Amino acid sequence: MLLADLDGLFGALREAGHTVVGPTFRDGAIVLDELSSPEDLPHGWGVSLAPGAYRVRRREDRAAFGHSAGPQSWKPFLHRPRVRLWSADRTEDGFEVDDRPEEAPRYAFLGVRPCDLRAILVQDRVLMGGEYADTSYRRRREQVFIVAVNCTEPGETCFCASMGTGPEAGPGHDLVLTELVDGDGPPRYLAESGSDAGARLLDGLAAEPAGRDDRDRGRAEVAAAAGRMGREMPAVDMRDLMKETLDSPQWDDVAGRCLTCGNCTMVCPTCFCTTTEDVTDLTGDHAERWQRWDSCYDLEFSGLHGGSVRGSPRSRYRQWLTHKLGTWYDQFGSSGCVGCGRCIVWCPVGIDLTVEAAALNEEREAALDAEREAAAGESAARPGGPAGGAS
Numbered sequence: 001m002l003l004a005d006l007d008g009l010f011g012a013l014r015e016a017g018h019t020v021v022g023p024t025f026r027d028g029a030i031v032l033d034e035l036s037s038p039e040d041l042p043h044g045w046g047v048s049l050a051p052g053a054y055r056v057r058r059r060e061d062r063a064a065f066g067h068s069a070g071p072q073s074w075k076p077f078l079h080r081p082r083v084r085l086w087s088a089d090r091t092e093d094g095f096e097v098d099d100r101p102e103e104a105p106r107y108a109f110l111g112v113r114p115c116d117l118r119a120i121l122v123q124d125r126v127l128m129g130g131e132y133a134d135t136s137y138r139r140r141r142e143q144v145f146i147v148a149v150n151c152t153e154p155g156e157t158c159f160c161a162s163m164g165t166g167p168e169a170g171p172g173h174d175l176v177l178t179e180l181v182d183g184d185g186p187p188r189y190l191a192e193s194g195s196d197a198g199a200r201l202l203d204g205l206a207a208e209p210a211g212r213d214d215r216d217r218g219r220a221e222v223a224a225a226a227g228r229m230g231r232e233m234p235a236v237d238m239r240d241l242m243k244e245t246l247d248s249p250q251w252d253d254v255a256g257r258c259l260t261c262g263n264c265t266m267v268c269p270t271c272f273c274t275t276t277e278d279v280t281d282l283t284g285d286h287a288e289r290w291q292r293w294d295s296c297y298d299l300e301f302s303g304l305h306g307g308s309v310r311g312s313p314r315s316r317y318r319q320w321l322t323h324k325l326g327t328w329y330d331q332f333g334s335s336g337c338v339g340c341g342r343c344i345v346w347c348p349v350g351i352d353l354t355v356e357a358a359a360l361n362e363e364r365e366a367a368l369d370a371e372r373e374a375a376a377g378e379s380a381a382r383p384g385g386p387a388g389g390a391s
Contacts, residue, residue, distance in 0.1 A: 001207040002214060003177075003189040006038040006064070008205045009147070010110075016201065018108035018145055021077060023070065028056060030070040032077070035110065042067060049155040049230070049341065051350030061181045065111055068155030069340040073116055073269030074109055078144070079123060083136050083291045085276070090285040104139035112148045112173065114166030115158075115340040119269030120146070121172045125332050126272050136291075145197065148173035152221040156230035157341030159354055163233060165338045167225040174198035178218035190218045231341060231354045234361045238335065242326030245360045246318070254356055255314035257349050262295035264343035264351075265320065270336050273301070296320050321353060 003009060013020050020035045025042040035041065041064040048055045049068060059066055086099035112120070124141065127134040151160070151167035160166030169176045175198040178190040190210050193199035234241070265271040275294040280287045294301055297316050302309035310316045328336035337353070344352045 001191045001202060001205070002210040003191050003205065003207050005186060006041075006110075006189065008207070009175075009191075009201075010035075010038050012201050012204055013108040013110070013145065013147075016108075016145070018106050020108045020110050021074075022110035023065070023067070025056065029054065030056060030067050032070070032072045032074065038064070041065075041111070046153065047155060049157045049345050051157065051344050051352050052347055053350070054345050061184055061187075063153070063179060063181045063187055065149045065177075065179050066153045066181065068151075068153060068158055069113060069115065069342055069345075071267060071342070071346060073119060073267070073340070073342070074112060075119070075123065075269050075271075077107060077109070078120070078140050079127060079134070079137050079272060080140075081293045085289045085291055087286065087288045095287075101135065101139060104143045106143045106145075107140070108145040108147065110147045112146050112169075113340075114148065114151055114169040115160040115163075115338040116269055117146065117148050117169055117172050118165040118338045119340070121170075122270045122332070122334060122336065122338065123272060125334070126270070129332070145201075146173045146175075148176040148194075150176060150178045150218070150222045152179065152225050154225050154229050155341060157344040157352075158229050158339065159231035159233055159341060160339035161226040161229045161232070162235065163335065163337060163339035168222050169194075175202060178222065180214060180218060180221075188214075190214060231339075231344070231352070233337075233339070233354050234358050236361055238325040238357070239327070239329050241357065241361055241364065242322040245364055246322070248360055248363055250356065250359050250363055251314045251318050253359075254317055254351060255312065257351055258313050258317045259348055260297045260313045260316055261348060262297040263346050263348065265295040265297060266293070267342040267346045268324075269338060269340060269342070270324075271295075275301070296323070321356065325353075325357065 010020060021032055022035050023030050023042055024033050024035060024040045025045050026033065030042050030045060030047060043062045043064050044059050045067060046057050046059045047067045047070070048057050054071065086097055088095040088097045127137040128141065148169040150169050154167060171194065173194040176192050176194055180188045180190065191202060191207065193202050265273070273294045273296060274291050276289060276291050278287060278289050296319050299308045299311070310319055324336040328334065
């Protein structure tokens, strides 16, 4: 179907009881927030990205989704930074505990990029796919209606194509849009359903069938985006690469630059680590337990009775990268990286995980070449070998 604008879609989402959340321009960045109308979308704004650098820029058109990943993913709306698990008040007989869950909001996510769509599915597997499901996450996730947007504008630090997560949206959405921009006129939107709920909502919109030219154009623009990625991950088995380079001097090199600030884990759409903290009031009559985000870069994260298991920046960066790209497969059956590039952009010193992975791979290949040359030399020196001649 072809939508002339997003007014009807926005109205239908609100009529269905959803609070619409999407990208908007505020405070010099494109952020995610509740939207009151399609006019709140960042029409005419794009971004320029680089390691450790983010800038918004004016576009020459009115595209609403002509920007790549911003500082936020959708993670905070599902896997909240702080969640109260319970509270307790002293009574004459002991304590009265209140562990009633909060009511989950009915969000409609508008403008979910393919990399972020995959990230939501990754977190679904982590936080809902085991014996110990995160009930707060589950309640929120079950209420969400997802409107994805195929990517036609990758950023300088994007590498979703090499991760198989974009620029075309995969499964997991209720609707998917492809934005068609015509000069400085208002954008139009190709719309397809991805679920029964999406099909019902789309059937109720005032939309016309999309013509072949528009469909072909949409597919071509998405395909072209795959060739304009600013980064790429080495095309190797990342599990083997991480496992075989644990003692690489490259870890020392990156540790000399890493501030262990944890920015990469905060902006990553799939990082999920948490800790719990207990607090009381001054009287001791009221207590609360909270779950909050944590980071493997925090010294206390791996703290035991004898101190931190990972006391050096080298060990903490290595833990993050080898888990994200390697052992995540062993735990959850996929990579923990979706190629959004946020960790590159929001690293204060511009560490680029694609560069680090490539350096590890080059070092491994060089070591293998040296081993092969040494083996060939030993073979040639043996009697009966190429250098010794036939007997």
